[in-house]
Amino acid sequence: MYSPTIIFEALMNGLMLGAVYALIALGLTLIYGVLHIVNFAHGALLTVAMYLVWLASDRFGLDPYVAILVVTPLMFAIGYCLQRFIIGPASRGSDNGILLATLGLSIVIQNLLLAGFNSDTRTIATDYAFEIVPLGPLLLSLPRVIGLGVSVVTAVLLWAILNRTDIGKAIRAVAKEKLGASLVGINVAHVYAMTFAIGTACLAIAGGLLMPSFYVSPTTGAAFVLVAFTIVVLGGMGSIPGALIGGLLIGVVEAISSLFLGDSLGQIGIFLIFILVLLVKPTGLFGARA
Amino acid sequence: MLKAHNLTKRFSGLLAVDDATIDVAEGSITGLIGPNGAGKTTLFAMIAGFLSPNAGTVTFQNEDITGEKPHLRARRGLARTFQIVQPFAGLDVRDNIAVGAFLHTKDPAEARRLATLTAEKVGLGHELDKLASGLTIAGRKRLELARALATKPKLLLLDEVLAGLNPSEIRDVLPIIRQIREEGVTILMIEHIMQAVMNLCDTVYVLSQGKMIASGEPRLVCTDTAVIEAYLGHGAAARIKAEGAAHA
Amino acid sequence: MKKNFEFIAALAFLGVVGIAAIAGLPGNILNLLIFMMIIALTAQGWNVLGGYGGLSSFGHAAFFGTGAYTTTILQTSFGINAWVGLVCGVILGAAVGAMIGFLSFRAGLKGSYFALITLAFAEVLRILANSWDFTGGAAGMMVSINNGFAYLQFSDRRWFLLILIGFVAGGLLLTRWLERSAFGAYLIALRENDQAAQALGVDIFKIKMQAITLSAAITALAGCLYVQNFLFIDANVAYGSWISIEALFAAIVGGAGTMLGPLIGSVLLLGLGEITKSFSGGIAGVDLVVFGIILILCVAFAPNGIRGFVADLWYRRKSRGKAM
Numbered sequence: 001m002y003s004p005t006i007i008f009e010a011l012m013n014g015l016m017l018g019a020v021y022a023l024i025a026l027g028l029t030l031i032y033g034v035l036h037i038v039n040f041a042h043g044a045l046l047t048v049a050m051y052l053v054w055l056a057s058d059r060f061g062l063d064p065y066v067a068i069l070v071v072t073p074l075m076f077a078i079g080y081c082l083q084r085f086i087i088g089p090a091s092r093g094s095d096n097g098i099l100l101a102t103l104g105l106s107i108v109i110q111n112l113l114l115a116g117f118n119s120d121t122r123t124i125a126t127d128y129a130f131e132i133v134p135l136g137p138l139l140l141s142l143p144r145v146i147g148l149g150v151s152v153v154t155a156v157l158l159w160a161i162l163n164r165t166d167i168g169k170a171i172r173a174v175a176k177e178k179l180g181a182s183l184v185g186i187n188v189a190h191v192y193a194m195t196f197a198i199g200t201a202c203l204a205i206a207g208g209l210l211m212p213s214f215y216v217s218p219t220t221g222a223a224f225v226l227v228a229f230t231i232v233v234l235g236g237m238g239s240i241p242g243a244l245i246g247g248l249l250i251g252v253v254e255a256i257s258s259l260f261l262g263d264s265l266g267q268i269g270i271f272l273i274f275i276l277v278l279l280v281k282p283t284g285l286f287g288a289r290a
Numbered sequence: 291m292l293k294a295h296n297l298t299k300r301f302s303g304l305l306a307v308d309d310a311t312i313d314v315a316e317g318s319i320t321g322l323i324g325p326n327g328a329g330k331t332t333l334f335a336m337i338a339g340f341l342s343p344n345a346g347t348v349t350f351q352n353e354d355i356t357g358e359k360p361h362l363r364a365r366r367g368l369a370r371t372f373q374i375v376q377p378f379a380g381l382d383v384r385d386n387i388a389v390g391a392f393l394h395t396k397d398p399a400e401a402r403r404l405a406t407l408t409a410e411k412v413g414l415g416h417e418l419d420k421l422a423s424g425l426t427i428a429g430r431k432r433l434e435l436a437r438a439l440a441t442k443p444k445l446l447l448l449d450e451v452l453a454g455l456n457p458s459e460i461r462d463v464l465p466i467i468r469q470i471r472e473e474g475v476t477i478l479m480i481e482h483i484m485q486a487v488m489n490l491c492d493t494v495y496v497l498s499q500g501k502m503i504a505s506g507e508p509r510l511v512c513t514d515t516a517v518i519e520a521y522l523g524h525g526a527a528a529r530i531k532a533e534g535a536a537h538a
Numbered sequence: 539m540k541k542n543f544e545f546i547a548a549l550a551f552l553g554v555v556g557i558a559a560i561a562g563l564p565g566n567i568l569n570l571l572i573f574m575m576i577i578a579l580t581a582q583g584w585n586v587l588g589g590y591g592g593l594s595s596f597g598h599a600a601f602f603g604t605g606a607y608t609t610t611i612l613q614t615s616f617g618i619n620a621w622v623g624l625v626c627g628v629i630l631g632a633a634v635g636a637m638i639g640f641l642s643f644r645a646g647l648k649g650s651y652f653a654l655i656t657l658a659f660a661e662v663l664r665i666l667a668n669s670w671d672f673t674g675g676a677a678g679m680m681v682s683i684n685n686g687f688a689y690l691q692f693s694d695r696r697w698f699l700l701i702l703i704g705f706v707a708g709g710l711l712l713t714r715w716l717e718r719s720a721f722g723a724y725l726i727a728l729r730e731n732d733q734a735a736q737a738l739g740v741d742i743f744k745i746k747m748q749a750i751t752l753s754a755a756i757t758a759l760a761g762c763l764y765v766q767n768f769l770f771i772d773a774n775v776a777y778g779s780w781i782s783i784e785a786l787f788a789a790i791v792g793g794a795g796t797m798l799g800p801l802i803g804s805v806l807l808l809g810l811g812e813i814t815k816s817f818s819g820g821i822a823g824v825d826l827v828v829f830g831i832i833l834i835l836c837v838a839f840a841p842n843g844i845r846g847f848v849a850d851l852w853y854r855r856k857s858r859g860k861a862m
Binding site for chain 3 (some may be wrong): 015037038086089090092094095096097099100101103104105106107108110111112113114115118119217222226229233264267268271272274275278279280282
Binding site (some may be wrong): 338340359360361362364365369370371372376377378379380381385388389390392393396398401437438440441 | 718719720723724725726729730731733734735736738739740741742759795
């Protein structure tokens, strides 16, 4: 069997990977909580963010972490425009319409990337990618430690935006009572687009955190999308603390099941959790609404 | 025919229906009235099986059906309409009604023939090929009624079929309801329009804040102190009486 | 009357395709037509549940792949006849459908939740097929070449196309029956409003179960036929999300919940895909970009697909004619 150190290291690795998962799920759950839509294009948008980080590094020599500062506003703008000018008008508010519009969008994005960058995997070489941080007997990878730190900071920032700013108040108002919010003069289409933009901007940060240790290809985001949905469903659709805890949990599950089952079968653990949660408690661990 | 006894329904702390009892005699038209938010629709939902009560029993033709699913109750002959009309928007009027008719025949031609007959009975005969989404409010109410009728119910639960209709439309629908009863269907109806209640009902139950506060003949119930106060507020009965005395 | 006209027009179209194939078509056109028919059949399966029942599945690959793997394994590992394999594939595919349906509908899943759980089931099957030995693992499986009707393989592909046309025509016939039957009326009723349907005595759980089983069986049949044509599968082909998406695209773009939708959708999308590919000089992905844009446009402007769009235009023109 494995020594406790290896298992504990896997656990820590899982936690750190889970933090980045949580960041991806945070965007998804925020969008669900406010717009009440399942954004199927979330994974494809993550791929876009990762490619932007890669481009910034490859063409302009920016460090991936520095690139976050450039890519985040860009992704924010992309998210805003997509919701305001494509998803919103196309779906006309129907649940099925949104599901299909975002599915169509994800296919368009994924294949535009395929046409533009072909299917090669791209990586960014950094000097610190394999740097190790010793923590007692454990050896932790530096990019993952940074990932954990930045994710936590982002989550706090997001919380502050929602609770301390005017747009945050508007977002919470729209999430609670759309009609009432529009009656007191809140522009719902704008708030929807802002929410979508914030959710998409989270992906830019996640993309920057992933790139030093991960690769990107046109289908990378698709691999993350079900993981992100699992986290969101596990944590309760629309619940921000749920997404954080769910993300960490799923990261640990993946790390542990990869350790015991190998990488390819390891993913099954996540899907089984997803199926189980949907079947047994679709409101998730922290969701209040049915 | 229907005995709903001591029904209670709680929604996380809120007591929507509190120990309410209602008996519907075979062949009667029984009314259920009460102020807004009294719990009438909740009571209906429990009788039709869409909500399960926290306490109490529902007996239909001497059989306990308290835990039975709605579609099984429909097969027993217990049909309901919805207060907020629920047409199958993508189907035309004939096929909407045929969904009800399929309960007794699996033959599509026969079901559509029955649907046509039922549509004519409620005055939708000239709109059979229209999509349900294209009907007026009055048309949708009639459709709601026709669909329930097509299941050949023994007991018909009508949830505010007259609400939203103008006076002339109401005058058109009243004889239809009376005709349904003539054909042997027992009716339990929630209604706000007192003209209709006085006109149609043999017995009236009054629900207020989840409790059954009165029942009996419509004319008697209307002068009941508790009933007047439930609608108009505390002390209203005394004021009305005083005004009545002053005028006399 | 209108539905009769559509049915006859569709049969006539299939007949013309068949006759043209017999008369002689270039090989690449023949291959395209074969692929169109396979996708049309897959989409016809999807349409029963997603179109008429309003339960959009994102994971019809689960049924397609089960059909494909079943017939392949039976033929290669057990030497069983292809037609028997096909029947077993359909049965097993239907069983997988019934199982997924039982779990999901018991839990009351619909809308996005149902879409996501079907996707997750298909992914689980893909990962399993990719790692198990008896499915050939990541290397996939080949069906050995044995030409002849008994093997459901033909050196002359025209015969295969004719068989496919027969199945697609069967799908049309089934849909036509569905539109008239009590089952179809119940299915549409629960799509439009499940509470009202229950109030009218519809056992919505039973109807949904029947719908997913039938839907899965048809899509599994398409999976079996896919293998008989291409003679190779691996986990990403059989259980990959591409087929779930093709099925959904074809049905929705053509017109979900209509008899002709899946056929119109698959012919149009794949035809358009070929044209795009030839214009773009074979850059991978361009055809799917076009598909995605068409899907979004359909959601925005033609919620009833091309069949609904054309029918609306037709109806409007006729009513305008009457007014004048």
